[in-house]
Amino acid sequence: MINDSSRKRKFKSRSMGVIVLLTAAAVLASACSAPGAKGAATVQLAPKAIKTDVIKKQKISNPIEQVADVAAGTTLDVVSKAGGEVTEVLKKRGEYVEKGEVLFVIDNKDALSAKRKSELSVRSAQESLQQAKDSKVNNRKDLADNVTRSQTALKNAEQEYNKVRNEYDAGIAVQHQVDQSKQALDSAQMNLDAAQSKLSAFDNSDSISAIQTQAESASLNLEDATRSLENYQVKAPGNGILTDFNVVVGQTVAAAAGKVGQVQQIDPIKIKTELTETNFLLVKGKQELIYYNPDSPDKKGTAKISYLAPIMSAATKTYTLELEVPNSDHLLQPGNRFMVQLTTETEEQVIAIPTLSIIREESDTIVYVQQGDQYQKRKVKLGRINGEYQEVIEGVKDGEKLVTAGQNTLKDGQKVDTASASAGPQATTTPAAK
Structure with a gap:
């Protein structure tokens, strides 16, 4: 009984509070709307002033990069043209060899x-x-x-x-x-x-x-x-790193057995990667690209594009890109991974405008540009976004005056109002009549 009474008293007090608030609001509303009421005030917002800013290029992002593999410029097979027992091995796998150097010797008594x-x-x-x-x-x-x-x-x-x-x-x-x-x-x-x-x-x-x-x-x-006697000394077919070479003394080799090793030529050496269609368009028409080792990003080099596939691979749906890098000091080794910059710092400096200056009209993107003494409506094609700025691919040019505020109140061809254009956004308060 005590709990029920307590709940009823709380409900009653809450209801009274709501009624008081509603009554006060009604009185205030009638006082404000009554003509000649003392202490009333009216607030009116003035139209937002039109502002313009010069369009200029800005950095939209860092250069676009892609991982690439370091590969031998050319791979030559080591082939034995004679058969017999190996009597001497002069080179080891992984060694740098020069063309004509003897790799191993075969018994030549016969x-x-x-x-x-x-x-x-x-x-x-x-x-x-x-x-x-x-x-x-x-x-x-x-x-x-x-x-x-x-x-x-x-x-x-x-x-x-x-x-x-x-x-x-x-x-x-x-x-x-x-x-x-x-x-x-x-x-x-x-x-x-x-x-x-x-x-x-x-x-x-x-x-x-x-x-x-x-x-x-x-x-x-x-x-x-x-000439056959010369074949019993198997020589390096070119300059490079000797790989896939496992010949040992006492082993019997046959002329028909195929390759017994490879020489990977590393001067010049290649940097290879596969490009998507989007990245292919970034590289198409260029003669050289920047590359660097991710372990030392401050040391960058420029390499000539030796090959760019003209058509997409049906298997991988990519375009093969190869760079040719001089490597006389043999510092670049096959199997390493490098970064290739598909764009440069200069290319990342693009025309960009504030995103707040862009108007959306259905599927179109619109901006207003001050052209002489009038405002001109432009359709623009937009690209990447970086913070409060967005890249413009088509529609405006560097140096034009872009409307950055008040563009929603403009019409195409509207004359420039000097006073309106220079006024800033403001709010006026009209005091109530006394």
Whole structure:
């Protein structure tokens, strides 16, 4: 009973308080609205003054960066062109090697034997060739001498024949003697023709061609054997770091086994990364970019763009970017990660305007610019935001006057009111009539 009475008293007191407040509010309202009421006041807000500010470039953000991998400029395979047991290993994995340096040696006993046999074959073929040449010279001399003797015999036969004919005409010789002289002349002519034919046939023949071919073949075999012997010393195909190299003494290598190591060329070296379409547009058309090691961001370098993929990869949906960096001191090593700046500090200085100066009209973004003696309405294309400023991609220019206050009261083409433009925002209070 006591609790119920207490609750009723509290409720009653609260209700009375609410009624008192409502009554006071009603009295105050009627007093303010009554004409001629003493102590009443009226507050009126003046239109916000129009202010302008010169549009200028500002830093919208830090340069856009992307992680990139350091990779070898070119990778060359180390391949053994000969097979056999490894007898000596001169270089280790991870060492810097220069082109032509011997990496390891293969047992070359069989190759040395093959070379020796080729040398003997060459010597034998050359001796045979020389003998054939000498024989050819001697044989031709014999044939030429035979032609000379036949010519002399023919001349003598002609003289004898002419003598007998003269004697026959003089009645000294008989017909039988003339016939014998004629037969001797014909025989001498036939002997000369035969000798000349043999000499001509000899000159037109090539009796040493086959032997000369054998000698040349033997020389080629010797060259092959010599070159093959060089393959038993496996050399570095270029300058760079020797990697993937695990050859040991006693190991048997085969020519058909493929590569036994790689040489990664690191001067120049490459910095590679994959760009999204947005970042690709930031780089497109540039010749060089800034790069740096994230462990020492104060030390930055500039590298030439050696490759920028013209089309997107169908697999990764990215564009490959490669920078070429001189690396004569070999400080850059494949496998490291660097940062590449896709934009510069200068590029991040853009036209930016206060976000409060922008008006939203449905899907459009509007600003007002003072153009001469009037205010001009502009559509703008906006970009990134940095604090109270937003980047303008299209619509206004550096140096124009932007309306930064009072723009909501303007209309396109409205004349500039000097007095209104210079007045600041203010509130006037009209005192109540006494």
